[in-house]
Amino acid sequence: MQRSGIVLLVSSLTLWVAVTALAERVPQQPPPEVVAELGLNYQIPDSFFPSKDFQAGRVADLAHDYDVIKYILEIRLSPSELINKLKGHATIQAKSGVSSLNTLSLDLAGLVVDSCKVNSRLTTFGRAGDKLNLTLDRAYKSGELFTAEVYYHGYPLAGLYFSYNKYGSPIYYTMVEPDRSKNWFPCYDQPSDKALSEVICTVPAGNEVISNGNLVNISNNPDKSVTYHWQENYPIATYLISLAAGNYAQIRDFMSLQNQDLSLSYWVYPQDSAKAVYDFQTVPEIISLFSELFGEYPFQAEKFSIAQAGLSGGMENQTCVSWGFPIEGNYTYEAIVAHEISHQWWGDLVTISDFGNMWLKEGLATYCEALWKEHHYGLDRFKGHMTGLEWHVLNDSLGSVSCPIYNPPPEYLFGKGVYRKGAWVMHMLRHVIGDNNFLNGLKAYAQQHAYSTANTEEFKNAMEEQSGQDLDWFFNQWVYSPNFPKYKWSWVYTYLQGKYYLDISIYQGQTAPLFYQMPVDFELTNASGKSRLSLFNSSRYQTYSFVLDDQPSGLIFDPDNWLLGVQAQSTYPAIAGDLTQDGQVRLNDVIFLVNLLFNKGPRPSPAALADVDGNCRVTIADIIYLSNYLSNKGPQPKIGCP
Ligand SMILES: [Zn+2]
Known part of the structure; x- marks a missing residue:
C-alpha cells in the first residue's frame, strides 16, 4: 500500500518558514528584566537633529581645499537682546591644501557677517546658502599658512541655545552634533578636519562659562560682564567644540592616573549639587577602567568634566561632557555616564572621518555601557544590559535596523541601529576574534588614529591585523547590510x-x-x-x-x-x-x-x-x-x- x-x-x-512569522514577534512592552537593567527611561544617550541638508556620508567637500590649524572664537552673549544675542569674532588659522587657493570657503548658517579680514587686512566676502566665501589676498600654494577673521552677530537659530533651567535660571549652551557648529561660528563643519581651539566667551556677570581644555583666564569687565578664556591644546572636531554658561556650582575632584593627577569637575545647578556628587561618584572608576582597557586617558593634561545644560541628552564634548539628563541622586543614568566618558576615546581621541561612520563611535560607546557593568557588577548585569539593547534592536526591525548601520539615512543617524545594533556588532566581533584580540585591537586602533580620524575600514584593518583573520565577511553582513x-x-x-x-x-x-x-x-x-x-x-x-x-x-x-x-x-x-x-x-x-x-x-x-x-x-x-x-x-x- x-x-x-x-x-x-x-x-x-x-x-517551517510559514510558522517562522509567529516566532519572530517580539513583545512590544519591554520584558521586566529589560526594564530592570536599563530603566524605563533608557533612551539614546545623545540624540539630536541634523540640519536639513545633512548628508552623513559626505566624505569630501570639493570646497574644502584647506586644513584648519586653529579656531579662536571670541563670543559675547547678550541674552537680553532680542535679535542680536551673539556677537562673534572668529579667527581661523589655516593652510592651503591645493596649488593655488584664492578663496576660503567656510560653513556658516544664518547670522550676519559684518566684516572679514585675511592676514589682518579687510577683504571682500560673499554668502551663498550656508557658505561664507572670503577672498584671499593672494593665491596660496599648498602648505602655505594664512589667518582669516570673521566678525559677525545675530541670533543663532540652532546649535547655540538660550533658555532657563528648571529653577528659572538662565542657561546658554551649545549642542551641535552632527553639523550645527556652523550656526554659531564659521568653520569647516565636518569631523575630518580637526584643529586646536580657543573659546573666549563673555557673559553677564554671575554666569560661569565652561568649555573645552584648560581655563587660562577669567576677567571681570567694567560693563558687568565676565570673560572666560578656555584653550583646547588637543586637536578637536568642530562638533565637539562647546560652551555651556550659567549659574553653576563646581564640584571639584581629582584622580591619580598614570602617576599624574587628572582634574575632575562637575558644573551643576547649585540646587542639584548634592545629588550630582552621588550620581557622578563612579566617574574616577569608569575613567580608570577605560584607561586600562583602551589606553591612557587622552586629555590628561587638561581635565574631564561634566557641565549640566538644557539639552535633552548627553553630549561627549571633548574634556567637558554636556549633561541634560536629570540629576536625581539615584544613580539612574550611570550607564550614560560610562557612555559619555568612553566617547573621550571613541569619538574625541579617535574621531570618525565622517558621519557615515557614526556607528563606530556610538556602537563602541553603547557597548562600553555594558563593559562598565561587567566590570563593576559582574557578568549577569553585563548580560542583562546586552539583552536589553537586543530587545530594542529586535523591536526596530521596520525602523533604523532595516538600514545598514554604516551611512544610514539622516533620520536614522541617531537610531537604534547605529547605537544598539552597533554595540551588538562590537559584542559579536569580540566573540568572533576572542577577548584578547578584541581588546588589543581596540588599543591598537586607538593608538594608530590617536588625535586624528578613522573610518570603518580602518577599524576593520586594525581588528584584522590583531586577529590575523579576514573580517570582510563579518563587516559586510553586520555593518554594510541591514537587519538581523x-x-x-x-x-x-x-x-x-x-x-x-x-x-x-x-x-x-x-x-x-x-x-x-x-x-x-x-x-x-x-x-x-x-x-x-x-x-x-x-x-x-x-x-x-x-x-x-x-x-x-x-x-x-x-x-x-x-x-x-x-x-x-x-x-x-x-x-x-x-x-x-x-x-x-x-x-x-x-x-x-x-x-x-x-x-x-x-x-x-x-x-x-x-x-x-x-x-x-x-x-x-x-x-x-x-x-x-x-x-x-x-x-x-x-x-x-x-
Ligand atoms: Zn554617544
Missing part, C-alpha cells in the same frame, strides 16, 4: 547500535541578507554534565551531526548570548517516517529500516528518523510501528527524541 498525503508532500522546510538573523533551530537524537546520534539543524528565515555566517554555540547536557558544541553556521539551512557516548538530555542555543537576532526552537524539519527522504512515507522506508537493523544498511539523516516510535532508541519495534502505520492501523511516526 502506498500512502501519501498533501501534508506529507509539502516540504517541511516550507512549513532570524534563527530557527532544532535537535533530535536516538540510540542506535551502541551510540547516541545527535542532529542539530539551523535555519535562517530573514529576507536579507540571505544568511549570516557566525559561530554558534550550544550547551549540551548529558549524564557527564554540561559541555559546549561550537559550530560555525555558514548557510541559510545547515545541519550538524554528532555521535555521543552518553544520552543527551538538554540543548541550549547560544547559551552565552553572543548572537544578535530572533531565535526560536522548532520541530526538526524532516518528514517523520520518511527514512529515504523521497518526500513520502511508504514501503521503501520500512525496507530501509530493515536493512539498517539487519543488513548493515546506511543510517538515515538524521539518524533519529529511524526512531519512528520516538522512544529514543532504534529497535525492531520501529519496524513494526512503521508497518502498522502504513497499514492504516498505527499512529503517526515520530522523529526520535527529545
